Amino acid sequence: MACHSFQSSYFWNQIAVLGSEMPMAKPSFFRSELPPIAPDLSSERLRGVGFSSPSRQRNLVFVVNPRGANGRTGREWKQILPYLQSRFAKECNICESLTSGPCHAIDITREAIREGADAVIAVGGDGTLHEVVNGFFWAGKPVTSNVKEPSHSTALGLIPLGTGSDFARTFGWKNDTYEAIERISKGVRSKIDIGVITGETGEEHYFINVADIHLSAKAGFYASRYKKFGKLCYVIGALQAFMGHHNQDLRIKVNDGDWEKCPKVTALCVGNAKYFGGGMKITPNADPHSGNFEAVILQNFKWYDFILKLHKLYNGTHLSVKNVSSRRVHSIEVEDLSGKGGIYIQSDGEHLGFLPRKIRVLPAVIEMIC
Numbered sequence: 001m002a003c004h005s006f007q008s009s010y011f012w013n014q015i016a017v018l019g020s021e022m023p024m025a026k027p028s029f030f031r032s033e034l035p036p037i038a039p040d041l042s043s044e045r046l047r048g049v050g051f052s053s054p055s056r057q058r059n060l061v062f063v064v065n066p067r068g069a070n071g072r073t074g075r076e077w078k079q080i081l082p083y084l085q086s087r088f089a090k091e092c093n094i095c096e097s098l099t100s101g102p103c104h105a106i107d108i109t110r111e112a113i114r115e116g117a118d119a120v121i122a123v124g125g126d127g128t129l130h131e132v133v134n135g136f137f138w139a140g141k142p143v144t145s146n147v148k149e150p151s152h153s154t155a156l157g158l159i160p161l162g163t164g165s166d167f168a169r170t171f172g173w174k175n176d177t178y179e180a181i182e183r184i185s186k187g188v189r190s191k192i193d194i195g196v197i198t199g200e201t202g203e204e205h206y207f208i209n210v211a212d213i214h215l216s217a218k219a220g221f222y223a224s225r226y227k228k229f230g231k232l233c234y235v236i237g238a239l240q241a242f243m244g245h246h247n248q249d250l251r252i253k254v255n256d257g258d259w260e261k262c263p264k265v266t267a268l269c270v271g272n273a274k275y276f277g278g279g280m281k282i283t284p285n286a287d288p289h290s291g292n293f294e295a296v297i298l299q300n301f302k303w304y305d306f307i308l309k310l311h312k313l314y315n316g317t318h319l320s321v322k323n324v325s326s327r328r329v330h331s332i333e334v335e336d337l338s339g340k341g342g343i344y345i346q347s348d349g350e351h352l353g354f355l356p357r358k359i360r361v362l363p364a365v366i367e368m369i370c
């Protein structure tokens with residue numbers, strides 16, 4: 001590790017270095033006294049956090065959204081920081097970087113990967129995780145380290161501390177910081193799939209959880225205004241979204257096959273993982289290790305259908321409901337046949353300003369600390 005490069009870069013001057021008395025004067029970032037915790041090699045898909053040498057300490061960068069969960073993330077982070085410092089002091093060099101606003105986490109992540117971080121850990125909700133995931137890519141390619149050997153790869157980690165924290169639910173993780181710190185300490189890596197959305201002009205946008213179109217995306221857009229009400233924001237957002245809503249005729253092309261007409265679409269949801277909207281199990285068969293998405297299409301729903309079937313959306317039994325279909329896809333293209341526009345799209349709960357031309361899976365492209 002070329003420590004001077006950490007210290008001279010814009011990035012490393014922006015972040016706080018933990019567990020170091022004179023961080024800017026000396027490469028104490030990566031001081032090691034104990035060997036790292038042994039990796040778990042119990043599964044072919046899994047391997048321990050990548051140490052190039054058994055004596056080298058891991059460099060962990062925590063990207064914290066202090067405004068997540070209406071400010072609770074920042075407060076909890078301050079409380080766990082002393083524990084985190086003592087828990088990792090001997091085996092890891094830990095850095096924290098607080099985001100200053102939307103999209104900052106993307107830049108922090110890119111810079112951390114380029115500077116050779118072993119793991120970038122999102123601390124916050126799905127929005128923060130989404131930005132960190134987007135920071136793993138640049139100009140259509142995975143970001144790589146400028147200072148490490150080509151085989152080096154930076155792992156993605158998560159301390160879920162958001163309002164919905166929906167991605168974490170697929171793995172059975174709760175908003176439990178101590179549990180998350182133990183997971184990161186064990187450092188078991190698992191390759192996971194990522195979704196990529198291509199817009200009309202060829203721009204690419206990545207997601208890790210669920211990308212969805214029309215009513216659910218509009219609901220998410222409104223929900224973001226009501227985060228102070230906690231998970232209830234998603235129900236309020238959905239009810240508000242039904243005002244002025246029209247089911248829309250779309251056409252879709254699945255797995256590069258033929259175009260199919262999809263009349264009166266209420267929502268089209270493409271799941272890399274299972275949950276969105278604060279715990280709705282919208283794509284119950286999705287698995288981020290499968291190399292495929294689950295695409296669930298809701299058609300011709302009225303507002304009262306949503307109320308009557310809400311419990312089924314939460315427990316994932318909605319696939320047997322009339323006008324709900326599900327299929328396994330590795331790519332899906334969507335076109336609005338109405339030509340009226342006004343169709344919302346979100347990815348990982350973040351509003352996206354364009355209708356995607358294509359959504360496709362990138363299999364096993366990121367190693368996640370699971």
Ligand SMILES: Nc1ncnc2c1ncn2[C@@H]1O[C@H](COP(=O)(O)OP(=O)(O)OP(=O)(O)O)[C@@H](O)[C@H]1O
Nearest residue numbers: 068069100101102124125126127128162163164165
């Ligand atoms: N310093 C900041 N000030 C204001 N907004 C920020 C800041 N840092 C990040 N953000 C934005 O906050 C948004 C929401 O963050 P996050 O997802 O962590 O929390 P949440 O919305 O409460 O959780 P969830 O998405 O799981 O419901 C993100 O879209 C991100 O762009």
